[in-house]
Amino acid sequence: AQSVTQPDIHITVSEGASLELRCNYSYGATPYLFWYVQSPGQGLQLLLKYFSGDTLVQGIKGFEAEFKRSQSSFNLRKPSVHWSDAAEYFCAVGVNTNAGKSTFGDGTTLTVKP
Amino acid sequence: SQTIHQWPATLVQPVGSPLSLECTVEGTSNPNLYWYRQAAGRGLQLLFYSVGIGQISSEVPQNLSASRPQDRQFILSSKKLLLSDSGFYLCAWSRDRPTSGANVLTFGAGSRLTVL
Numbered sequence: 001a002q003s004v005t006q007p008d009i010h011i012t013v014s015e016g017a018s019l020e021l022r023c024n025y026s027y028g029a030t031p032y033l034f035w036y037v038q039s040p041g042q043g044l045q046l047l048l049k050y051f052s053g054d055t056l057v058q059g060i061k062g063f064e065a066e067f068k069r070s071q072s073s074f075n076l077r078k079p080s081v082h083w084s085d086a087a088e089y090f091c092a093v094g095v096n097t098n099a100g101k102s103t104f105g106d107g108t109t110l111t112v113k114p
Numbered sequence: 115s116q117t118i119h120q121w122p123a124t125l126v127q128p129v130g131s132p133l134s135l136e137c138t139v140e141g142t143s144n145p146n147l148y149w150y151r152q153a154a155g156r157g158l159q160l161l162f163y164s165v166g167i168g169q170i171s172s173e174v175p176q177n178l179s180a181s182r183p184q185d186r187q188f189i190l191s192s193k194k195l196l197l198s199d200s201g202f203y204l205c206a207w208s209r210d211r212p213t214s215g216a217n218v219l220t221f222g223a224g225s226r227l228t229v230l
Contacts, residue, residue, distance in 0.1 A: 006157075034218070043206075043222050043223045044221045
C-alpha cells in the first residue's frame with residue numbers, strides 16, 4: 001500500500017521569502033503525485049499534479065514541485081511567499097485504477113510573517 | 115462546469131443520535147465519489163468510495179455507512195454517533211475514466227461534525 005510523509009508539521013516564513021515543503025512517498029509502482037491546499041474551514045484545492053514526463057511541474061498561484069524518483073520525493077516550492085499563501089498543504093499519492101483513490105500526508109501548516 | 119455541494123456545513127449532535135451528511139455533484143455524469151474524514155491536526159482518511167449507483171467500498175471499519183441512491187448523490191450516515199465520530203468530513207469526486215494517470219479529486223467545502 002502507498003504512504004505519504006510530510007516531515008514538517010508547521011513552517012513559518014517571512015513574506016517575500018522562498019518556501020519549500022517536503023513530501024516523501026512510498027509506492028511500489030509509478031506514482032501519481034499531487035499537492036493540495038486547504039484554507040481554514042474549507043475543502044481542498046488542487047495546486048499541481050505529476051503523472052509523467054517533465055519532473056518539474058508548474059501549478060497555480062506560482063507554485064512548482066519537483067519529482068525525484070531516487071529520493072522518493074515531491075517537494076513543493078515557491079520563490080516568494082505572499083501572506084495569502086498561509087494555509088495547510090497536503091501531499092498525496094494516487095493509485096492508477098478506475099477508483100483513483102488517493103492517500104494523503106498529515107499536512108504542513110504554513111504561517112507567513114509580515 | 116462541475117460543482118460539488120455538501121451539507122450541512124456545521125452540525126452538533128449528541129452521542130447516540132443519527133447522522134446524515136449529503137453530497138451532490140453537478141455538471142458531470144457517472145463520477146467516482148469519495149468520503150474523507152479529517153481529524154484535528156491530521157491528514158485525510160478515506161472512509162468510502164463509490165464507482166456507481168449502489169456500489170460502495172469501505173476503506174476502514176467504523177460506525178459509519180455510505181449510500182449512493184442516485185448517480186450524483188452520496189450520503190454518509192450513522193445510526194448512533196460516537197464521540198470519536200467528531201471531525202471534518204469532506205466529499206470529493208473524480209472522473210470515472212481519467213484521460214491520463216490517476217484521478218484528480220475535486221473537494222466540497224466540508225461538513226464539520228461535533229459530537230457531544
